[in-house]
């Protein structure tokens with residue numbers, strides 16, 4: 001039975017969040033193909049994971065029999081997140097752009113999950129797991145746009161999710177989401193609408209393709 005690890009990190013509720021709406025559409029399409037499957041859901045805005053601490057970090061490189069009680073307690077929380085990633089057949093992440101980068105809650109999750117010698121290193125334990133990231137943003141940072149060089153969401157997640165955890169990474173990018181609310185962007189509304197429509201279509205197509213791939 002297939003397991004989907006679904007993570008959202010937008011601070012807004014689904015009706016006001018492009019990433020949550022698109023991850024929900026993906027998840028719905030996924031469910032249609034995996035009615036018996038499991039979805040592990042983490043809402044990092046509602047229930048943030050702890051920031052990494054010295055105990056949580058050093059425990060990862062200390063023999064279990066030598067860990068202090070504080071290291072054990074802190075590492076137990078990391079382990080839960082690491083095991084969720086390792087048991088997933090597919091990963092779905094909502095990653096809105098906040099000040100050119102990912103929300104700090106998502107960064108905290110990554111800091112916990114990335115463990116050299118286990119999820120990272122020569123043979124990462126989740127290597128090859130397909131991952132779809134819905135990278136919503138208020139503006140556009142597409143190649144050729146004035147703010148192209150300010151894009152630190154896809155660049156960063158490429159390095160961490162693909163380059164380090166070894167996930168098989170794919171993006172859906174609903175952009176220009178601020179256009180309907182920012183009068184200075186009003187002429188960009190048609191581009192925003194087209195991007196949103198494409199994102200929902202991509203979510204359905206990618207969920208279906210993934211279902212076929214996992215069934216093969």
Ligand SMILES: Cc1cc2nc3c(=O)[nH]c(=O)nc-3n(C[C@H](O)[C@H](O)[C@H](O)COP(=O)(O)O)c2cc1C
Nearest residue numbers: 010017018019096097098099100136137138139177
């Ligand atoms: C704290 C914060 C910082 C933001 N920073 C940026 C930014 O740097 N660039 C941008 O294009 N949009 C920025 N936005 C707008 C969001 O990226 C946009 O609202 C996007 O749709 C958020 O994803 P969501 O709809 O899933 O919540 C920011 C929004 C918030 C709340």
